[in-house]
Amino acid sequence: MDYKNLEVKTSKGIIILTINREKALNALNNQTMEELKDFFSKVAPRRKKAKGIIITGAGEKSFVAGADIKEFLALKNDGARKLSQRGQDIFFMIERFPKPVIAAVNGFALGGGCELAMACHMRVASEKARFGQPEVNLGIIPGYGGTQRLIQLIGKSKATELMMTGDMIGAAEAKELGLVNHVVEHGASVKKAKEIIEKIASKAPVAIAKVVECVNAHFDETQDGFAVEVDLFEACAETEDFKEGATAFVERRAANFTGN
Ligand code: DAK
Numbered sequence: 001m002d003y004k005n006l007e008v009k010t011s012k013g014i015i016i017l018t019i020n021r022e023k024a025l026n027a028l029n030n031q032t033m034e035e036l037k038d039f040f041s042k043v044a045p046r047r048k049k050a051k052g053i054i055i056t057g058a059g060e061k062s063f064v065a066g067a068d069i070k071e072f073l074a075l076k077n078d079g080a081r082k083l084s085q086r087g088q089d090i091f092f093m094i095e096r097f098p099k100p101v102i103a104a105v106n107g108f109a110l111g112g113g114c115e116l117a118m119a120c121h122m123r124v125a126s127e128k129a130r131f132g133q134p135e136v137n138l139g140i141i142p143g144y145g146g147t148q149r150l151i152q153l154i155g156k157s158k159a160t161e162l163m164m165t166g167d168m169i170g171a172a173e174a175k176e177l178g179l180v181n182h183v184v185e186h187g188a189s190v191k192k193a194k195e196i197i198e199k200i201a202s203k204a205p206v207a208i209a210k211v212v213e214c215v216n217a218h219f220d221e222t223q224d225g226f227a228v229e230v231d232l233f234e235a236c237a238e239t240e241d242f243k244e245g246a247t248a249f250v251e252r253r254a255a256n257f258t259g260n
Helices: 030-046 077-095 112-119 134-138 146-154 156-165 171-177 189-201 205-218 225-237 240-250
Strands: 006-011 014-019 052-057 062-064 101-105 108-110 122-126 130-132 168-170 182-184
Touching (some): 006 030, 030 077, 052 062, 052 112, 062 112, 101 112, 108 112, 112 130, 122 189, 130 171, 168 171, 182 189
Parallel strands (some): 062 108, 101 122, 122 182
Antiparallel strands (some): 130 168
């Protein structure tokens, strides 16, 4: 699929995915959602050597200012259910991706943009970033998993307040609440995200993928997270990389992991 609104670049093995609709503050229209779906279902899983993915927004001002409100106006009633489900499915693909996916939040992360950032494994925010779920201003609620992930990240009390008031918060408050991992100076969020991914790339790839699975199992009521942990611990212990990691420790040298 040719992408109109997604720019995909690779820098030293790290994929940088830029939502590129700067004039609309990178709002997620239908085309962009289809491109994200294509990328995470077809392109990313084939990039076996990639160290991880950074998602960011084009320009200085916005990560993603939400779903495209102008397109909503054309929505038919039966379309909303399908669109919400499609959005959730795409964001689950991001959340379940076996390599680190980090949102480099360079500005507004509102509505669907905040939901996209929350579906990533971590968030690095510019000091100018602004977060919010302003859907109630439009007569709707978050539809791409935001009602659930915001509670997971910052707790029921504050999540309810943000979703009911539609208030925006700045990067410092987002960090205090646990919504973002790091706040950096404006323009440095991709750099910081790259540093995190480089560090993770020096660890055993199977173990990293299993961390993702265990974390997600905690929030999946059909699974017992502790039982999943036992299974995946066993799977890690059977890898060549476990032998290599333990041997490297004893031999006082850096481990050379292969992903096997
Ligand atoms: N959609 C479309 N265009 C947008 C946009 C958006 N979300 N946000 C900004 N733009 C456009 C503006 O219309 C403007 O375009 P022109 O008028 O120049 O053509 C351009 O981007 C620059 O925006 P502003 O002139 O407004 O810039 P300011 O600096 O003055 O303000 C702002 C920045 C971010 C505070 C403001 O643009 C703003 O409040 N934007 C809207 C934020 C928002 O409410 N976002 C939507 C949240 S609701 C669902 C699934 C998901 C969702 C809903 C349903 N189902 C499947 C049904 C999720 C919904 C949302 O995300």
